[in-house]
Amino acid sequence: MRPSSRSTWPACAPGRRKSAACGLVTGVFPASPASWLVMAVAILASQASRLDPSMGLIGKIKEQLPASPWLSEPARAGLGALAFATLLWLGLVVTMRGALRALLCYHGWMEEEHGRTSNATKLWLALVKIFAGRRPMLYSYQASLPRLPVPAVRDTLQRYLESVRPLLSDLQFQRATALARDFERSLGPRLQWYLTLKSWWATNYVSDWWEEYVYLRARSPLMVNSNYYAMDFLYVTPTPIQAARAGNVVHAMLLYRRKLNREEIKPLMIQGTLPLCSAQYERMFNTTRIPGVEADTLQHRRDSQHLAVFHAGRFYRLDLYHGGRLLGPRALQAQFQRILDDPAPPAPGEETLAALTAGPREPWARARRTYFGSGRNQESLRAVERAAFFVTLDSSEQGLLGPEPGRALDQYSKALLHGQCHDRWFDKSFTLIVFRNGKMGLNAEHSWADAPVIGHLWEYTLATDVFNLGYNADGHCKGELEPGLPPPQKLQWEIPQECQRVIQGSLRVARALADDVDFHTFAFKDFGKGLIKKCRTSPDSFIQLALQLAHYRDKGKFCLTYEAAMTRLFREGRTETVRSCSIESCSFVRAMTDPAQSASQRLALFRVAAAKHQTLYRRAMVGAGIDRHLFCLYVVSKYLGVDSPFLREVLSEPWGLSTSQTPIQQLELFDLRSHLDYISCGGGFGPVDDNGYGVSYIVIGEDLITFHVSCKFSSPETDAHRFGANIRTALLDLRALFNLPPK
Template structure:
């Protein structure tokens, strides 16, 4: 294990604190700017009649001295009195108020490269190494010694808020009847003896990782994991698969948890899980072909109640899955942190494991270590009924998810950069083109944009379905044979410029979604009834994100994926690499209009068509390249 030098850690921690202090508060856009941008974002996505109706509603809302100005003033006061005016509203709206089950609907997964374990010992040595990496990273967190993140891409170099990292191993999502609670545990340099929970054969075991103020070595961890596997294999001790309850709807799980809490044995078991650092799930072999798609499915939902779906506890932010057949990765409860924080953490762990000395880990201190403890449960007939219902609903989720991993191999982000275009903006436009190819329309689209440049910043939304994107996709599909390539190229550049400009608005705190959300929630607090702006059909449609997208780039061999956010939608997570682009595309089988395979094919066709257009355009000497290059360079640093 690498030795952490106290002096250097203290210096890093001090530097982190200094940088955190200089972060500005999230700004509030002018009211009229947001109203104008809202109309602009939606005008080409709704009927003319609907747009005219909404325009009048917006104008009444924004009248001088009207309800909009009153709410804007309340928001300005909130900004002055809080670290971040949107933080709690956003957290509640995005996560804690959502009553849907966490698997697929909310929790993303990161899939590692497949491992070939020779035997059980090899499997558990890898797991011990992973746990050791977690403890190493947790030490950095406890000492506040993580180096500061700085913005990449657009407006790069600015320091980023680090607060989310401290929720990785010290938070828990507690289910509630109407709303969940995000519980945060304060970590300290000298914590009480800490533990992780190991799930194996749908049973849960407490593995203390600090005993007598000493962190367990990899040999110790390996010893304890061997004991857990043996204990989990004892058929006589098998208990009900209580983890299934956490895969249910949040209201149903809250009800079941309340019943469990009536018994002291259950209370003790729940307490140990809710206070643990993380879960490590030792999964049984899936019995499936282990391609990227099937490995991702194992992480997203575990394959159902009869596979590894009950070998989970979905409320815990970090669950590391290590399958006996080499399916490995992380499934996370998303409310405490965003995707890039998850990726940074997992990349640290993989680098730690890669750089660990390649020695044969043997069992250490066998007689000294207390045996891991199996968590016990007392199940009433009502709980048994909840378990049966949860199992059935999880199976429905499994059967409903239409998911595919697609690797576009013709080119990657290096080709796009050579066109003097932002790779992210380019890929976003390709997704709009793919959607138009499939459905002959564009729809409200979500792309997450980090606002960690500000105190306690999380994300805002980049609305990628711009009017310029619609012009481009219509030219490519409807005007395929009638519009000249030079004109299509001009439309492409304008679509990319519109995407880039909105991205800059979002990351600088000037986008519309967080602002509108805060105004709506303040209206609930201060108005007798919700203003018409927030009950209008165009506003409701603007928040149904049929296309939900996110760029999650990685430097290690791994990728991220998630499910759609609406029943008739797509999830599209993409990972641009120098020579290829990986897409994870999800939809629901119950919706007859959507198909993940169809969408992946359309993405491929779109990227090929756009690549051909760029190559063709750039080889024509008569094209006024210089003028357009100048235009495209404005804000296009990738």
């Protein structure tokens, strides 16, 4: 077992490097350097008044100072007082941080009904606010966050068996129970001991292994299988000018990077009080996944002063600074327009070069080592991999276009998920894609962070693009052109025939994978969060139960269901699985499909199932889930060279339904009442299982839910549009169950 290899904290852009003061403020939080000054002045004043708050310690410190003719007696006394003030201040810092960490270990507030806070929880919240300090920076709470706890093996096994009970026959369940009990008696305690030992010295006992074994050691293509996408506004395109949209959006992202480097982004807080881990933000920019034969690595640079841009089969380096200053939107527009107007043809093999990042990892790793280790190829590849991020100026038009806008939206999703398989650099932390008609989106690599982190950047970018930067009446970026800007540099490649054959092999694999993806993206407008709240239930539980009902109607059976829940209440937390298909949800679904059941019986079962889902979600958030614990026990077994039939079977079970909610994290940036159209309609991902569905959804305002459904054409069991229709019907049936009128 080895600790996670963490990159350095992100640095500021040139001339804007992260200052020592920035690190000092974060390092002593929840205290502040100003509080040290106050304490030092107070101690010195007490000394001048012939008071000794140190009870003799200042005198002893003074005695340890070396004798010097340059130090008078008052100066020695002053230095002793300052040393004592510093020690006392540091002791208070450690005490406050330890108290805050202890307070954040309490999670009983989750069990309380919304709007009915107990006196004990109110007291706890008051103490958290006292010890949490004021004006925190992005990483201020990192050292105060508790470690993710390791659940007891018995508890995890019991919860596992409960989760699979509705999916197994009696005979299958007896076998699963026997395997679990044998594991609990024999191998489990030994593996648990090693895992507990790791949890004592590792910052987070899951995250480094999750990054390495789930992501970096995966040898299948990133495209579709791992990467995910984020969409633009659904009904609004701020400008139809491609270069102008790219200029504004890139400038907005760079403003975000500057705030990130200066730690000016506020840490996310639950209920405005409880901080979430911010560690995932550190590798958002200047990061690339480097292919390896057996395992990839993440290359994060402290800074990058350029972008890598792709258009019409050509690669460019676009410098972001001129004369020491960040390029404004108008200057960036001019630079992008130069790329669009450049008539130069691509070099042989250049047009499809990025297909290497879309195909299997091993051929790309070998090709990179063989053909890109020296000369022009090495220089050009470095320009791509060391860029702040990747930009594709896409030649197609996307959005709600044509006579069938619904089908066009499906194509828009596929364009963001995989494009032409050779026009995105899937290894970059994210690729910004700007289409010819001004529509845009993101494709993000998954290993460095989870979707809410890239979603935070995306929300800021959309809001800044429209509400802060804006466009002229003719659709161009505001501001003045900067004279004397050198043009973007076209990257040079010399790709031999053997390498071109490798590229074509990766492209064939990638195209077969992309062509097999069936996608359906749709906006559900009949009702939203506003009506669901009248049902006195969680919107997420409501939608998850609708998905269970839709899946049962679609396939006539239940399946293992994955719902992502964050564990960022803990340091370096990422995600845990909520197994949304439960005994209670299955009972409700069966009642909904049984004409003999009355509405009141169905409603009672719904409430039981929704309460169960909430319990499962809370368990996942506080580190009491099932799957990350079992995954880590499996990793320990591999390190020890022992085999566990139980763990092997658990980790091979297919997720027939994989779901995720895209949260809106910065509501203050958007006016959802007056400008509901000015919000991203979320994003999506490819199917996890060959015969299963992937479903992402976002609850927008009070009256809109957008769904992104994926599956594979090759599966005889799935159909994205059929499942989408079943989701609509299930949601309407739940509304009817509560006897609520249409909005």
